[in-house]
Amino acid sequence: MYRGAIDPLPPTPHWNRDAAVAVLIPALDEEAGLAQVLRELPRSGRVAAARESAFEVREIVVVDNGSRDRTALFARAAGAEVVSEPRRGYGRACAAGVRAAGDGVLVFLDGDGADEPEDIHLVAAPVQDGLADLVVGVRRHREPGSMTALQRVGNRLATSLIGLLNRAEVSDLGPMRAIRADRLIALQQQALSYGWSTEMTVKTLRAGYRYLEVPVHHHYRRVGVSKVSGTLRGSVKAGIRILWTALRWSLWRPSASTA
Numbered sequence: 718m719y720r721g722a723i724d725p726l727p728p729t730p731h732w733n734r735d736a737a738v739a740v741l742i743p744a745l746d747e748e749a750g751l752a753q754v755l756r757e758l759p760r761s762g763r764v765a766a767a768r769e770s771a772f773e774v775r776e777i778v779v780v781d782n783g784s785r786d787r788t789a790l791f792a793r794a795a796g797a798e799v800v801s802e803p804r805r806g807y808g809r810a811c812a813a814g815v816r817a818a819g820d821g822v823l824v825f826l827d828g829d830g831a832d833e834p835e836d837i838h839l840v841a842a843p844v845q846d847g848l849a850d851l852v853v854g855v856r857r858h859r860e861p862g863s864m865t866a867l868q869r870v871g872n873r874l875a876t877s878l879i880g881l882l883n884r885a886e887v888s889d890l891g892p893m894r895a896i897r898a899d900r901l902i903a904l905q906q907q908a909l910s911y912g913w914s915t916e917m918t919v920k921t922l923r924a925g926y927r928y929l930e931v932p933v934h935h936h937y938r939r940v941g942v943s944k945v946s947g948t949l950r951g952s953v954k955a956g957i958r959i960l961w962t963a964l965r966w967s968l969w970r971p972s973a974s975t976a
Contacts, residue, residue, distance in 0.1 A: 736820075736821040736822050736845060737773055737774070737775030737776075737821045737822070738773065738774050738775060738821065738822045738823075738824055738837075738841050738845065738895075739774070739775055739776050739777075739778060739818035739819070739821055739822070739823055739824070739898075740758065740774055740776070740777045740778070740824045740826065740837065741778050741780065741811065741814035741815065741818060741823055741824065741825050741826075742754070742777070742778070742779045742780065742792075742797075742814075742825075742826060742827070742828045743780045743782055743807055743810035743811055743814065743825075743827070743828070744779055744780065744781060744782060744784065744788050744792070744810075744828035745781075745782040745783060745784055745788070745805070745810075746784045746785055746786045746788060747784070747786075747788050747828040747829055748784070748786045748787045748788045748790075748791045750828060750829045750830040750938065751779070751788060751791055751792060751795075751828040751829075752791045752794075752795060753830060754826075754828055754829075754830055754832075754834055755777065755779075755791075755792065755795035755796070755797055756795065757834040757835065758774070758777065758834040758837070759774070759834065759835055759837065759838065760773070760774050774837075775821060776798055776818065777796070777797040777798065778797065778798050778799075778800055778814045778817050778818050779792035779797045779798070779799050779800070779828065780799075780800045780801075780802050780810040780811070780813050780814045780817075781799055781800070781801050781802070782802050782803075782804075782805060782806070782807075782809070782810040783802070783803045783804070783805050788828075789801070798817065800813050800814060800816075800817045801813075806909040806910045807910050807911055807913055808906065808907075808908040808909040808910050808911075808912065808913035808916075809909050809910075811825065811906075811913050812906060812913075815898070815901060815902070818898065819898065820898045820899065821897075821898055822841055822844045822845050822895055822896075822897060822898070823895065823896055823897075823898050823901060824837050824840060824841050824893070824894070824895045825892060825893065825894050825895075825914075826892060826893045827892045827893075829938040830936060830938055831863060831892075831935055831936050831937070831938045832854075832892065832893045832933070832934075832935065832936075833933060833934035833935070833936065836854060836893065836933040836934055837893070837895075839854065839931045839932075839933055840852045840853070840854045840893055840894060840895040840931060840933070841895045843895075843929055843931070844895045844896065844897055848927070848929070849927045849928070849929040850896060850897055850900045850921065850926035850927045850928070851894065851895070851896045851900070851917065851918070851921045851926055851927070851928050851929070852894060852895045852896070852928075852929045852930070852931060853889060853890070853891055853893075853894045853918065853928075853929075853930050853931075854889075854891045854892075854893035854894060854930075854931060854932075854933035855888055855889040855891060855930045855931065855932050855933065856889055856891050856933060856934075856935035857932035857933070858932060858933065858934040858935065859934075859935045860934075860935065860936045860937050861937070862937045863935045863936055863937045863938075864935065865952070867952045867953075867956075868952065871952070871955075871956040871959070872889060872890060874956075874960070875890060875915065875956075875959050875960055875963055876888055876889060876890060878960065878963050878964070879915070879918060879919055879922070879963050882919075882963070882964075882967040883919065883922040883923065883967070885922045885928065887918060887922075887928075887930075888930060889930065890914050890915055890918060890959065891914075891933070891935070892914060893933055894914065894917070896917070896921075900921075900926060901917070903924075903971070903972075904916075904917065904920040904921070904924065904971075906920075908962055910955075910958060911955040911958050911959060912958050912959055912961070912962030915959045915962040915963050916962050916966055919962070919963055919966040919967065919969070920966055920969060920971070923966065923967075923969050923970065923971060924971040925971075
Protein backbone atom coordinates (compact mmCIF):
# COMPACT_ATOMS: atom_id res chain seq x y z
CA MET A 718 0.00 0.00 0.00
CA TYR A 719 1.38 3.37 -1.01
CA ARG A 720 0.74 6.48 0.98
CA GLY A 721 1.70 10.08 0.46
CA ALA A 722 0.48 13.48 -0.57
CA ILE A 723 -1.72 12.06 -3.29
CA ASP A 724 -3.19 8.77 -4.36
CA PRO A 725 -1.36 6.70 -6.99
CA LEU A 726 -2.07 8.04 -10.46
CA PRO A 727 -2.11 6.31 -13.84
CA PRO A 728 1.34 5.76 -15.34
CA THR A 729 3.04 8.82 -16.81
CA PRO A 730 2.47 8.92 -20.58
CA HIS A 731 5.58 8.12 -22.61
CA TRP A 732 7.55 7.12 -19.49
CA ASN A 733 9.87 4.20 -20.22
CA ARG A 734 8.92 1.36 -17.86
CA ASP A 735 12.20 -0.37 -18.69
CA ALA A 736 14.27 2.60 -17.54
CA ALA A 737 17.32 1.21 -15.78
CA VAL A 738 18.07 1.93 -12.14
CA ALA A 739 21.20 3.66 -10.88
CA VAL A 740 22.03 3.25 -7.19
CA LEU A 741 23.83 6.21 -5.58
CA ILE A 742 25.69 5.71 -2.31
CA PRO A 743 27.37 8.72 -0.65
CA ALA A 744 30.12 7.41 1.61
CA LEU A 745 32.53 8.88 4.13
CA ASP A 746 34.90 6.44 5.85
CA GLU A 747 32.59 3.47 5.32
CA GLU A 748 35.02 0.79 4.14
CA ALA A 749 33.75 -1.89 6.53
CA GLY A 750 30.01 -1.46 6.14
CA LEU A 751 30.09 -0.53 2.46
CA ALA A 752 31.66 -3.80 1.34
CA GLN A 753 28.76 -5.80 2.77
CA VAL A 754 26.15 -3.41 1.39
CA LEU A 755 27.55 -3.80 -2.11
CA ARG A 756 27.62 -7.59 -1.79
CA GLU A 757 23.94 -7.66 -0.79
CA LEU A 758 22.72 -5.18 -3.39
CA PRO A 759 20.39 -6.93 -5.87
CA ARG A 760 21.46 -6.40 -9.45
CA SER A 761 18.26 -7.56 -11.17
CA GLY A 762 14.96 -9.32 -10.60
CA ARG A 763 11.22 -8.93 -10.89
CA VAL A 764 9.20 -6.34 -9.04
CA ALA A 765 5.53 -5.61 -8.76
CA ALA A 766 4.04 -2.15 -8.32
CA ALA A 767 0.79 -1.89 -10.23
CA ARG A 768 2.01 -4.71 -12.46
CA GLU A 769 5.04 -6.89 -13.00
CA SER A 770 8.06 -5.13 -14.44
CA ALA A 771 11.71 -5.87 -14.92
CA PHE A 772 14.17 -4.57 -12.38
CA GLU A 773 17.77 -4.06 -13.33
CA VAL A 774 20.50 -2.01 -11.72
CA ARG A 775 22.36 -0.33 -14.56
CA GLU A 776 25.11 1.03 -12.37
CA ILE A 777 26.20 1.54 -8.81
CA VAL A 778 27.86 4.86 -8.05
CA VAL A 779 29.72 5.29 -4.78
CA VAL A 780 30.63 8.89 -4.04
CA ASP A 781 33.75 9.06 -1.89
CA ASN A 782 33.15 12.20 0.16
CA GLY A 783 36.75 12.73 1.31
CA SER A 784 37.27 9.40 3.06
CA ARG A 785 40.48 8.77 4.96
CA ASP A 786 40.12 5.00 4.83
CA ARG A 787 39.84 2.50 1.93
CA THR A 788 36.23 3.27 1.02
CA ALA A 789 37.07 3.96 -2.63
CA LEU A 790 39.28 0.86 -2.92
CA PHE A 791 36.62 -1.43 -1.46
CA ALA A 792 33.93 0.08 -3.68
CA ARG A 793 35.93 -0.47 -6.86
CA ALA A 794 36.76 -4.03 -5.83
CA ALA A 795 33.02 -4.69 -5.51
CA GLY A 796 32.40 -3.44 -9.04
CA ALA A 797 31.02 0.01 -8.26
CA GLU A 798 31.88 3.17 -10.12
CA VAL A 799 33.65 5.55 -7.74
CA VAL A 800 33.24 9.31 -7.97
CA SER A 801 35.33 11.60 -5.82
CA GLU A 802 33.80 14.61 -4.07
CA PRO A 803 36.45 15.78 -1.60
CA ARG A 804 34.35 18.68 -0.33
CA ARG A 805 32.51 17.35 2.70
CA GLY A 806 28.73 17.43 2.75
CA TYR A 807 25.98 14.88 2.17
CA GLY A 808 24.26 17.12 -0.37
CA ARG A 809 27.48 17.69 -2.29
CA ALA A 810 28.09 13.94 -2.43
CA CYS A 811 24.55 13.23 -3.65
CA ALA A 812 24.81 15.93 -6.32
CA ALA A 813 28.08 14.44 -7.57
CA GLY A 814 26.42 11.05 -7.83
CA VAL A 815 23.51 12.49 -9.79
CA ARG A 816 25.89 14.09 -12.29
CA ALA A 817 27.67 10.78 -12.79
CA ALA A 818 24.57 8.60 -13.08
CA GLY A 819 22.70 10.25 -15.93
CA ASP A 820 19.02 9.57 -16.67
CA GLY A 821 16.59 6.85 -15.59
CA VAL A 822 15.61 6.04 -12.01
CA LEU A 823 17.94 7.13 -9.23
CA VAL A 824 17.93 5.25 -5.92
CA PHE A 825 19.73 6.73 -2.91
CA LEU A 826 20.84 4.69 0.08
CA ASP A 827 23.47 4.95 2.79
CA GLY A 828 26.65 2.92 2.83
CA ASP A 829 26.73 2.17 6.57
CA GLY A 830 24.48 -0.88 6.41
CA ALA A 831 21.53 0.79 8.12
CA ASP A 832 19.44 0.55 4.95
CA GLU A 833 18.38 -2.89 3.71
CA PRO A 834 19.83 -3.27 0.18
CA GLU A 835 17.17 -5.78 -0.84
CA ASP A 836 14.48 -3.14 -0.22
CA ILE A 837 15.59 -0.96 -3.12
CA HIS A 838 13.06 -2.62 -5.42
CA LEU A 839 10.26 -1.41 -3.13
CA VAL A 840 11.17 2.25 -3.68
CA ALA A 841 12.27 1.87 -7.31
CA ALA A 842 9.24 -0.02 -8.64
CA PRO A 843 6.59 2.75 -8.44
CA VAL A 844 8.96 5.21 -10.13
CA GLN A 845 9.97 2.69 -12.76
CA ASP A 846 6.33 1.88 -13.48
CA GLY A 847 5.53 5.57 -13.94
CA LEU A 848 3.27 5.72 -10.88
CA ALA A 849 5.35 8.16 -8.82
CA ASP A 850 8.03 10.77 -9.22
CA LEU A 851 9.53 10.41 -5.74
CA VAL A 852 9.22 7.40 -3.44
CA VAL A 853 10.58 7.54 0.11
CA GLY A 854 11.31 4.44 2.14
CA VAL A 855 9.65 4.89 5.54
CA ARG A 856 11.75 3.28 8.27
CA ARG A 857 8.81 1.39 9.73
CA HIS A 858 10.54 -1.95 10.32
CA ARG A 859 13.25 -0.69 12.65
CA GLU A 860 15.82 -2.80 14.45
CA PRO A 861 16.06 -1.83 18.15
CA GLY A 862 18.56 0.99 18.56
CA SER A 863 18.68 1.85 14.86
CA MET A 864 17.33 5.35 15.59
CA THR A 865 17.96 7.29 18.77
CA ALA A 866 15.14 8.95 20.68
CA LEU A 867 16.44 12.33 19.54
CA GLN A 868 16.39 11.17 15.92
CA ARG A 869 12.84 9.94 16.20
CA VAL A 870 11.63 13.17 17.81
CA GLY A 871 13.50 15.31 15.29
CA ASN A 872 12.16 13.30 12.37
CA ARG A 873 8.60 13.60 13.65
CA LEU A 874 8.99 17.35 14.18
CA ALA A 875 10.42 17.90 10.71
CA THR A 876 7.86 15.77 8.88
CA SER A 877 5.00 17.39 10.81
CA LEU A 878 6.28 20.83 9.83
CA ILE A 879 6.63 19.82 6.17
CA GLY A 880 3.17 18.29 6.15
CA LEU A 881 1.60 21.34 7.77
CA LEU A 882 3.28 23.82 5.44
CA ASN A 883 2.55 21.83 2.30
CA ARG A 884 -0.80 20.24 3.19
CA ALA A 885 0.59 16.78 2.70
CA GLU A 886 1.09 13.56 4.60
CA VAL A 887 4.79 13.03 5.26
CA SER A 888 5.95 10.53 7.86
CA ASP A 889 9.69 10.09 7.31
CA LEU A 890 12.75 11.74 5.76
CA GLY A 891 14.48 8.41 5.26
CA PRO A 892 17.65 8.24 3.16
CA MET A 893 16.44 5.37 0.96
CA ARG A 894 14.49 7.03 -1.83
CA ALA A 895 13.94 6.78 -5.55
CA ILE A 896 13.25 9.57 -8.01
CA ARG A 897 13.23 10.12 -11.73
CA ALA A 898 16.50 11.76 -12.71
CA ASP A 899 14.82 14.39 -14.85
CA ARG A 900 12.47 15.32 -12.02
CA LEU A 901 15.34 15.67 -9.55
CA ILE A 902 17.43 17.79 -11.90
CA ALA A 903 14.43 20.08 -12.47
CA LEU A 904 14.19 20.69 -8.71
CA GLN A 905 17.59 22.42 -8.82
CA GLN A 906 18.74 21.12 -5.46
CA GLN A 907 20.94 23.51 -3.48
CA ALA A 908 21.46 21.84 -0.09
CA LEU A 909 25.09 20.98 0.54
CA SER A 910 24.70 18.91 3.69
CA TYR A 911 21.96 17.14 5.64
CA GLY A 912 19.20 19.28 4.17
CA TRP A 913 19.41 17.46 0.82
CA SER A 914 16.62 14.93 1.49
CA THR A 915 14.41 17.56 3.13
CA GLU A 916 14.77 19.95 0.20
CA MET A 917 13.93 17.13 -2.22
CA THR A 918 10.76 16.25 -0.31
CA VAL A 919 9.57 19.84 0.09
CA LYS A 920 10.23 20.80 -3.53
CA THR A 921 8.56 17.62 -4.77
CA LEU A 922 5.39 18.58 -2.91
CA ARG A 923 5.61 22.22 -3.99
CA ALA A 924 6.04 21.17 -7.63
CA GLY A 925 2.99 18.92 -7.51
CA TYR A 926 5.02 15.83 -8.24
CA ARG A 927 3.57 12.47 -7.23
CA TYR A 928 4.97 11.60 -3.81
CA LEU A 929 4.61 8.15 -2.28
CA GLU A 930 5.89 6.37 0.83
CA VAL A 931 6.58 2.65 1.23
CA PRO A 932 7.71 0.79 4.37
CA VAL A 933 11.31 -0.45 4.45
CA HIS A 934 13.66 -2.02 6.98
CA HIS A 935 16.18 -0.05 9.00
CA HIS A 936 19.07 -1.59 10.93
CA TYR A 937 21.50 -0.52 13.58
CA ARG A 938 24.59 0.55 11.66
CA ARG A 939 27.00 -2.34 11.31
CA VAL A 940 30.24 -0.61 12.22
CA GLY A 941 31.50 2.73 13.47
CA VAL A 942 29.58 5.74 14.73
CA SER A 943 27.08 7.78 12.77
CA LYS A 944 28.34 11.18 11.63
CA VAL A 945 24.92 12.62 12.49
CA SER A 946 23.40 10.73 15.41
CA GLY A 947 26.67 9.54 16.92
CA THR A 948 26.99 12.68 19.04
CA LEU A 949 24.52 15.08 20.64
CA ARG A 950 26.18 18.01 18.89
CA GLY A 951 25.92 16.28 15.51
CA SER A 952 22.27 15.40 16.05
CA VAL A 953 21.30 18.93 17.09
CA LYS A 954 23.24 20.51 14.24
CA ALA A 955 21.64 18.22 11.66
CA GLY A 956 18.19 18.77 13.18
CA ILE A 957 18.50 22.54 12.97
CA ARG A 958 19.69 22.31 9.38
CA ILE A 959 16.76 20.07 8.42
CA LEU A 960 14.15 22.34 10.04
CA TRP A 961 15.71 25.43 8.48
CA THR A 962 15.64 23.75 5.07
CA ALA A 963 11.96 22.86 5.46
CA LEU A 964 11.15 26.48 6.25
CA ARG A 965 13.42 27.94 3.59
CA TRP A 966 11.71 26.14 0.71
CA SER A 967 8.15 26.30 2.07
CA LEU A 968 7.27 29.14 -0.32
CA TRP A 969 9.31 27.87 -3.26
CA ARG A 970 7.57 27.91 -6.61
CA PRO A 971 8.72 25.67 -9.46
CA SER A 972 9.78 27.17 -12.76
CA ALA A 973 8.06 26.29 -16.01
CA SER A 974 10.82 23.75 -16.77
CA THR A 975 10.01 21.80 -13.60
CA ALA A 976 6.66 20.53 -14.88
